[in-house]
Amino acid sequence: xxxxxxxxxxxxxxxxxxxxxxxxxxxxxxxxxxxxxxxxxxxxxxxxxxxxxxxxxxxxxxxxxxxxxxxxxxxxxxxxxxxxxxxxxxxxxxxxxxxxxxxxxxxxxxxxxxxxxxxxxxxxxxxxxxxxxxxxxxxxxxxxxxxxxxxxxxxxxxxxxxxxxxxxxxxxxxxxxxxxxxxxxxxxxxxxxxxxxxxxxxxxxxxxxxxxxxxxxxxxxxxxxxxxxxxxxxxx
Numbered sequence: 001x002x003x004x005x006x007x008x009x010x011x012x013x014x015x016x017x018x019x020x021x022x023x024x025x026x027x028x029x030x031x032x033x034x035x036x037x038x039x040x041x042x043x044x045x046x047x048x049x050x051x052x053x054x055x056x057x058x059x060x061x062x063x064x065x066x067x068x069x070x071x072x073x074x075x076x077x078x079x080x081x082x083x084x085x086x087x088x089x090x091x092x093x094x095x096x097x098x099x100x101x102x103x104x105x106x107x108x109x110x111x112x113x114x115x116x117x118x119x120x121x122x123x124x125x126x127x128x129x130x131x132x133x134x135x136x137x138x139x140x141x142x143x144x145x146x147x148x149x150x151x152x153x154x155x156x157x158x159x160x161x162x163x164x165x166x167x168x169x170x171x172x173x174x175x176x177x178x179x180x181x182x183x184x185x186x187x188x189x190x191x192x193x194x195x196x197x198x199x200x201x202x203x204x205x206x207x208x209x210x211x212x213x214x215x216x217x218x219x220x221x222x223x224x225x226x227x228x229x230x231x232x233x234x235x236x
Contacts, residue, residue, distance in 0.1 A: 001209035001235040004048035004078065004194065005039040005228060006218040007032050007069070009062040011053065016219050022052070022139075028222050032065050036073045042228040046076045048164075048196075048216045054082020055103070055139050063091070070096045080127050080164070089116065093123060101164060103127040104137040107144060107151070110158075117159050125162035125194075126155050130181075131169065140168050149184060156191040163193055164216065170198030179207055186211040200225050205234045 007014050010025065014032040018024035029035050036047055049069065053061035060082075070077050079092050080101030092100050099122070106113045106126045117124050129136045130148035137144060152163055165185060167178040177198040185193045192213035199205070200220040208215050215235070220226040 001205075001212065002046055002194075002214035003044065003205075003228075003232055003235050004046045004214055004216045005044050005221055006048040006050065006196075006216050007035055008050045008052055008218070009065055009081075012062060012065050015052070016222060017052070026222075033068045033072050036069045036075070039228060040073050040075055043232050044075060044228065046078070046214075047073070049077060049079045049081075051079065051081030055080070060088075066092070066097070067095050078125060078164075080125075086116065086119075089120065089124075093120070099123050099125050099162065101125045101127045103129065106155075107135055107137050107146065110154075113160075114158050121159075122161040124160065125164060126160050127164045127166065128152055128155075129166045129168055131167075136168060148181075152185060152188055152191065152193075156188050161190075161192055162213070163191055164196050165193055166197040168197065176200055177204055177208075179204065182208060182211050202226070202230065202234055205231055209235055 008016055009032055013027050014029040014035045015025050015027050049066055051062045076098045078099040078101055079097050083100050083102055084105040089100050128148055128151060129140055131143050133148055135144045135146040135148055135151050155163055167181055170177050182195050194214040195208050195212045196216040199215055199217055217226060221228055
């Protein structure tokens, strides 16, 4: 199983939100590239970057920070947050980003999603953020009528390779992730599921590696509940 240490970016800083709430934000570092270097030194092969300013209002505030990380640290980098047109996709891919993550636009404009998947193949991932079983969009503020599991089945049908699936209720809570959801998702053929939201315990990594392609580690790393080097050993 691949592990993706997460760096959430706001105003050029590395931060964490609690369940997507911009009013409950903790700043962990004013230098995101230093955080990336530390993850690399601990053995990380991948990075998960989120442009929170982009996700919130579409502004490209953190492009320079992302560029610096991609050019400085030799890791596979996936980026999400506010990617709503092909120009933004191309900008990130030209930087050397390995995969871009479509969120709100993937739910609201499936024609655009299908066109991007046909054009960029495995370089397009979809972030499926779920609240009480239903897909949420627009920074998790709006819950749609789409069921998370059914939407993931549709994504597999149109050729999406990677889905980052987040149970919003678990995100940032340090109380564990939704293991049952990932066991169900693992039954969808052809889809690489990356687990996200609330992963806090070594036991979860051991269980997850039997069911999913990858897992994103965030607050548990920053707050010391999980040690990245040990987590990487467990994920092997």
